[in-house]
Amino acid sequence: MNLGLKGRVALVCGASQGLGHAAAEALAAEGAHVAVVARRKDVVEQVARALARTHGVETLALAADLVEEGACEQAVRSAEERFGKIDVLVPNAGGPPAGAVDAIDDATWRRAFELTFLTTVRLARAALPGMAARKWGRVVVIGSGSMVAPIPNLATSSGLRPGLVGVIKLFAERHAKDGVTVNIAAPGYIRTERLAEIGTSDSITKDIPAGRLGEPAELGSLIAFLASERAAYITGQVVLIDGGRNRVL
Numbered sequence: 001m002n003l004g005l006k007g008r009v010a011l012v013c014g015a016s017q018g019l020g021h022a023a024a025e026a027l028a029a030e031g032a033h034v035a036v037v038a039r040r041k042d043v044v045e046q047v048a049r050a051l052a053r054t055h056g057v058e059t060l061a062l063a064a065d066l067v068e069e070g071a072c073e074q075a076v077r078s079a080e081e082r083f084g085k086i087d088v089l090v091p092n093a094g095g096p097p098a099g100a101v102d103a104i105d106d107a108t109w110r111r112a113f114e115l116t117f118l119t120t121v122r123l124a125r126a127a128l129p130g131m132a133a134r135k136w137g138r139v140v141v142i143g144s145g146s147m148v149a150p151i152p153n154l155a156t157s158s159g160l161r162p163g164l165v166g167v168i169k170l171f172a173e174r175h176a177k178d179g180v181t182v183n184i185a186a187p188g189y190i191r192t193e194r195l196a197e198i199g200t201s202d203s204i205t206k207d208i209p210a211g212r213l214g215e216p217a218e219l220g221s222l223i224a225f226l227a228s229e230r231a232a233y234i235t236g237q238v239v240l241i242d243g244g245r246n247r248v249l
Helices: 020-028 043-053 071-083 104-134 155-178 193-197 203-209 216-226
Strands: 009-013 033-038 059-063 088-090 137-142 182-189 236-242
Touching: 009 020, 020 033, 020 043, 020 088, 020 104, 020 137, 020 216, 033 043, 033 071, 033 236, 043 059, 059 071, 059 236, 071 104, 071 182, 088 104, 104 137, 104 155, 137 155, 137 216, 155 182, 182 216
Parallel strands: 009 033, 009 088, 033 059, 088 137, 137 182, 182 236
Antiparallel strands: none
16 A cells, blocks of 8 residues: 655654654554654664665654754754655654652643654644644654553553643644644554563453454554545544553444
8 A cells, every 4th residue: 555655754753762663663664754763863864774774765863852842843954954844643652651640740741742642733833834834744642552441550650641641632623624633542552662661561461352462563554644635634632552552332
């Protein structure tokens, strides 16, 4: 299936490893030029070089901590200056710290809000006007299963991400007539560094109908589809990729 991404330009955040890296890999494999963002300069430059070498696309490495004031807007400007446009935006700031709802202090809540919620809003707010002006664009947020059902030991994620769903739906409604779609790819348990960080084990597969953890490349494929020409009539949606774990209606 031709996804119509060859020659498009994508900005992928949190791209040094895990889910963000899988998204950048999938988009580059479809022929999109990719600007990748991560905090560590040496790592993000290595990722950009590898994508260019493997897929024959143009890349840009941007070292930035997106929580810092002005960093999101600067990342968008840098990508637009390098490539002339951004067609696909993949906000991904990583998951906030794990913890039960009665064990998280105010400072952690504030940091989680900046990381999980506000970076996505800032990135979308900066990139969407250019997409709307060109009458084509895709925003695919890397979310979480906590957007549809709370996860007990991930209280900050469970509290903040559902609010982000509302914001994404507002962006989607505002820009649907501009040829721009705004969606969320919401993974369940995917085999990444983050999975080890929050203390889960292989026993979690007992609760997954598919009987296994997801692979990062599977999320990458979903993001590439949602970013494609083929997905032009899908917007304002939370698309679960969790092996059937969440039984929400």
